[in-house]
Amino acid sequence: MKTSVDGLADTRVRITIEVPSEELEPDLKVACSESESPAEAGANASIAGFRRGKLPFRAIDQRDAVVVLSHGVQGAILSLVSAAAREHGLLPLSRPDVEIVSCGGDDPLIFTALIDVRQKIVLPDLSSLVVAVDPVTVSELEVDQCIDELRQQFAVVQDVDRPVALGDTVHVVVYASVEGAEIQASRASGILFDVGSNQVIDAPDSSIVDTLHLVSGLDTLLVGLSVGESVRVSTKLLSGAFMGREADVTFTVASVRYRQLPEFNEQFASFAGDFGSPEQLREHMRQRLVRFKYIDWLRVVRTRALASLAEASGVQPPQGVLQDEVEHRKQWMLNGLKEVGTSLAEYLSLEGKTEERLYDELREAAEHRICGQLVLDALVEAAGLQASHAEVSEVVTHRARRVGVDPQSYYRQLVEAGGAESIRVDLLRAKGLGLIMQRLTVTDNDGNRLALSLMDVL
Incomplete structure (x- = not known):
């Protein structure tokens, strides 16, 4: 040959x-x-x-x-x-x-x-990588909001005979008309709306419900209305046969409910989580917020570290692979929209995007993913990282239990589908990413070094 x-x-x-x-x-x-x-x-x-x-x-x-x-x-x-x-x-x-x-x-x-083909990749010294991110911070206001959400879970709701006020839960009847003709499919009753957060708590399946999220200042419009009174606004419909058309939408108050929140005291702290004092409950909520933010913070650090490593290595995504990845992401998104009964045009209208902008976003995300995988594969090879049979088996067992399948059956299905090797590849890439996180330097935007440990963040 x-x-x-x-x-x-x-x-x-x-x-x-x-x-x-x-x-x-x-x-x-x-x-x-x-x-x-x-x-x-x-x-x-x-x-x-x-x-x-x-x-x-x-x-x-x-x-x-x-x-x-x-x-x-x-x-x-x-x-x-x-x-x-x-x-x-x-x-x-x-x-x-x-x-x-x-x-x-x-x-x-x-x-x-x-x-x-994969280009020849020359990796820099990992200890030379510096990633700048905002530190994990939790404000007192965020803790207050978290506590208020907890109090909402134990609130007592009762009907009141007075006009709507901020903090009330209101049942509204909604219908829309286009050029004076009512859209029968748009009529919806029994919508539970939280006045103050501009959130729909509960609603029937109706095409008009989505418009509630587009009505600017609906909370303010409802405040002061009594049962039986209505307010009319003009907005564009998000779905249905009249999607994109300007419609007159009428909101009629059917009932007003007041949510009585429990006091934030020792009794509530004990009842909500067996805490000895409100201060202990507050500290618990603060640490909970820190943990949630820390997970997102680590994700940002990893993403920027891979992007920095790819840029320093001069990695470029192969065009054929990139086009396939973009098409895969687009098809996955279209399938998801189809499952929820939404078209691409409806999604773009809701997000305020053009198809060109959507394609650019898909392409950018695909580039980041491909370049990140390429540098991780090069690092795995350069560092001589290995995945043992025991480590692969542990991953297989974990994934199988997560979906409620026998591990041996799960692995057999992977082999038949040609996906067994992907587990070893993912495991090696995870090890490569861990190596990067061990050696890089993380700073805030002022250059002050930040620790990666959760205990240091807490």
């Missing part, structure tokens, strides 16, 4: 391979023996210009012998491409795009394969 490589870019190459036809003959015979039509395409078929038993790949394809090409020749070609890549020290990242240059008779098979 003769091979040559032409570099089209740092991450894309064309491999030209020339192989004697006899090297592929065993694969072709096996494929023909497994195919009923055309089962005789090899030794028994005859095509003008070629001797019996010496059919070219292109002629086989033209005679609809797809099974022969995919089962026999294609497998052999992929093996040849892999061997050629190893010969030239290339790491393929995508399935090759193969083009047959010439074949037939006793002539050698000559074909080219376009593939995305």
Whole structure:
């Protein structure tokens, strides 16, 4: 086999391979023996210009012998491409795009394969990485809000005979009209609205409910209304047959409820969590907030560390891999929207985005993910990191239990789906990320060094 490589870019190459036809003959015979039509395409078929038993790949394809090409020749070609890549020290990242240059008779098979490859990555000293982030902070106001949310859970709700005030829970009836004609599908009753937070607590399945989130200052409009009174506003509908049309939306107060919050005292602290004092409960809520914020903070540090490492290494995402990742993300999003009964146009209208902006966001996210994986793979290789069988088994067991499946059955399904290797890869990448986090320096925006330990944050 003769091979040559032409570099089209740092991450894309064309491999030209020339192989004697006899090297592929065993694969072709096996494929023909497994195919009923055309089962005789090899030794028994005859095509003008070629001797019996010496059919070219292109002629086989033209005679609809797809099974022969995919089962026999294609497998052999992929093996040849892999061997050629190893010969030239290339790491393929995508399935090759193969083009047959010439074949037939006793002539050698000559074909080219376009593939995305991992560029040569030179990693900097990890201890030279510096990531600047805001420190984890929790304000007294945030603690107060957290405590108020806890008090809301133990609030006593009762009907009141007075106009709506901030803090009330209001039942409203909603309907909309376009150019004076009421939209029957938009009528909704029994919507439970929290005045003051501008949040819908409970609502039936109605296309008009989404518009409540678009009405600016609805809390203020409802305040002062008594039962039976209404307020009308104009807004664009978010869904349904009249999506995007300007509509008159009427909100009628059906009932007013007042939420009586318990006092924040020793009795409440004991009842809410068996705390000895309000101060202990307050400190508990503060630490809880710190833990929640710390998780997000670590995620930001990791993301910026990978981005910094990728930038310092000059890593570029292979275009073919990038396009596939963007398309995968877009399809995943479309499937999610379809499941909830929303179209792409409705989503873009709700988010205030154009399709071009959405594509740019998907592309940027895909670039970050691919570049991060590439530098992690290079780090794993450079550091000689390994994943033991026991470590892989532990991950498999954890994932299986999380979805309620027997670990052996779960692993067997992974093998059948071709996903077993992904567990080892993910484990190695996690180790690589851990190595980065051990060696990098984290500072605030003023350059002051920050600790990564949760205990130091607390």
